Amino acid sequence: MSYDQRTNNLDALISILENTPNYTPNETEYQIATYKTKKTEMLQKTQAVADAFIPLNSARGERNQIVYDDLDNLVDIANKAKDYIATILNTKSVQYKAIAKIKFKKR
Structure with a gap:
């Protein structure tokens, strides 16, 4: 399962829990706000990886040019x-x- 799919599944879980009136857990780790925070963290980390990929891929291309192709x-x-x-x-x-x-x- 990709990270985007995991985030989408977490979003679907949050939506289901928000629409379930009897869902009021006492444990902090199972509360909707905790799930929302976790989803935000996951999205930020996924974006950080995406932002780092382009310069990394470009640097690898330059390295390969110098090492193999020039x-x-x-x-x-x-x-x-x-x-x-x-x-x-x-x-x-x-x-x-x-x-x-x-x-x-x-x-």
Whole structure:
């Protein structure tokens, strides 16, 4: 169930309870005002997630552009550096083996 559906269900519950004349619980957690407060909190948090998603998605797109898609992308630079190090170091050396384990792949 999505968060919007949960909020809608809570709204329907509030509506039913408001139209039930005998519903007057003594416990604060079951009172209609508590449910309304909970619904407001849920809506605010859902909106905060929606507001944060657009900048996050944009930042991920920019990151992917730099890491994978640009002409001088990070993956190509790292692989060229590994190739260069392979020509300098002995392939049996500890340093080369440590660097060779690092994998850089395009998506």
